[in-house]
Amino acid sequence: MQITSQQHLFASKRSWIQHHKWLLLRRISQLSIFCLFMSGPWFDLWIIKGNLSSSLTLDTLPLSDPFIVTQSLFAGQLLTSVTLTGALIVTLFYIFAGGRVYCSWLCPVNIATDASSWLRKKFRIKSSSLFARNTRYWLLFTAFVMAMITGTLSWELINPVTLVQRGLISGLWISAAIMFAIFLFDLFISRNAWCGHLCPVGAFYSLLGRLGFIRVSAHNRANCNDCMDCFAVCPEEQVIKPALRGTDQLISPVILDINCTNCGRCIDVCNKSVFKFTHRFNHNTYVNKPLNQEPSQ
Ligand code: SF4
Ligand code: SF4
Incomplete structure (x- = not known):
């Protein structure tokens, strides 16, 4: 008989909060960032001015989205030193925290895609993607080529992630419509169809986080009992196996794949x-017994 994650939760001594700690922290992070941006328009409390593409915190700290800045550079646009400084600060942050922290801790679209992933599991919707996972890198390349050819940020006119972020802050319904479309796309086309296969923003941040310092480690992999809960919940489940199934001390338990979003759900x-x-240099494990079983698909 197959044991569900819900049954695992009841069997475990850990509380519901402990089982959802990182998920809750991520939701708090996403909502706090939204509230910080909205405190100006709503309460005239201008802690941050702008949006996730370009902002100024406390009239002092500039932050610019390096994906948009890179498109501007491909478009041949002249950028101010403030914009470049903002992009450098953000880049250094993601090199420290892991590139796809953007996806799991900031991007509002992640709330919609997590919801469809949860519903797919609940209702056992099994459809699988028509797209290869590297399609997102081709779309990223296309965004840069479009910028070069047109001399403008043409991808940004149709970038669902930017449209959602700007729409949320300016209260436009287009935000809700795009989030709902991505939700349905993920629900019926494939699990993580958008973020895991198509989104060039996620692809850009994956590349940015290639040297990401903060990483998840399967440090206690000898304890794994093959329940498969982590594979079931991970938005990029292909990243887990190399670290979890390492059969000797030479194979690091650290998940170094650039697509890991540091969401922490596997920990939960x-x-x-x-x-x-x-951190990425901590290759220590507890007693490292061989784990030869292949995960069932
Ligand atoms: S992959 Fe794209 S849409 Fe998904 S969370 Fe990351 S940036 Fe947002
Ligand atoms: S390996 Fe863990 S932290 Fe990384 S994406 Fe998967 S569930 Fe999230």
Whole structure:
């Protein structure tokens, strides 16, 4: 008989909060960032001016989205030193925290895609993607080529992520419509169809986080009992296997794949405390017994 994650939760001594700690922290992060941007228009409290593409915090700290700045450079636009400084600060942050932290801790679209992923599991919707996972890198390349040919940020006119972010802050219904479209797309086309296969913003941040310092490690992989809960919940499940199934000390337990979003859900759901946040150079494991079984698909 197959044991569900819900049954694992009841069998475990950990509370619901402990099982959802990183998920809750991510939702708090996403909502706090939204509230910080909205405190100006709503309450005339201008902590941050602008949006996720370009902002000024406390009239002092410039932050610019390096994806948009890179498109501007491809478009041959002249950028101010403030914009370039803002992009450098953000880039250094993601090199430290992991590039796709943008996806799991900031991007509002992630709330819609997590919801469809949850519903797919609940209703056992099995459709699979028509797109290869590297399609997002081709779309990223296309965005840069479009900028070069047109001399403008033409991709940004149709970029769903930018449209959602700007729409949320300016209260436009287009935001809700695009989020709902991505939600339906993920629900019926394939699990993580948008973020895991198509989104060039996520692809850009994956590349940016290639040297990401903060990483998840399957440091206690000898304790794994093959329940598969982590594979079921991970938005990029292909990243787990190399670290979890390492059969000797030479194979690092650290998840170094650039597509890991540092969302922490594998840490949340694992009743055997296999995973933890650490840094990319911590290759230590607990007693490292061989784990030869292949995960069932
Ligand atoms: S992949 Fe794109 S839409 Fe998904 S969370 Fe990342 S930036 Fe947002
Ligand atoms: S490996 Fe863990 S932290 Fe990385 S994306 Fe998957 S669930 Fe999130």
